[in-house]
Amino acid sequence: MANRVRKHMINFYVDDDELAAIRLKMSKMNMTNQSLYMRKMALEGRIIKVDYSVFNDIASSISGVARNINQIAKRINATDNIYAEDMQQIEQTQEEIWKLLKKILSKLL
Known part of the structure; x- marks a missing residue:
């Protein structure tokens, strides 16, 4: 004691x-x-008590988006060409990221 x-x-x-x-x-x-x-x-x-499960869900979603971008980058590096559909896919993934970030904000506020 x-x-x-x-x-x-x-x-x-x-x-x-x-x-x-x-x-x-x-x-x-x-x-x-x-x-x-x-x-x-x-x-x-x-x-x-902070609930971090929202961040875990968002992190896994963003990880999937990042994999898509990496696949596009590999295809561009392999062919030395940027196709219109690659640019559309990049724009779509950017839009997904913005949606995910807005979802985070809405759950935090």
């Missing part, structure tokens, strides 16, 4: 409903350490 970083203990009482509410909030944050949760709430007043 001499090496304990936090040397001061704070105790308080809650009723059954308050305890259930605290545990529900902890479970929503995927937190199991009640002491950590209570300390963060006392010091910061709130805990923000």
Whole structure:
């Protein structure tokens, strides 16, 4: 106990409903350490959980678009020609990227 970083203990009482509410909030944050949760709430007043799944979906979509662009670049390098359909495909992929970025913004706002 001499090496304990936090040397001061704070105790308080809650009723059954308050305890259930605290545990529900902890479970929503995927937190199991009640002491950590209570300390963060006392010091910061709130805990923000960020859902990064939106970014994972967008990243995989953009990765697919990048593969299409790489295929076009390989074809251009192999033939030394740029075809009108290649340019159309590049424009379409650009449009897809803009749509994906707008989708990110709409989910964040």
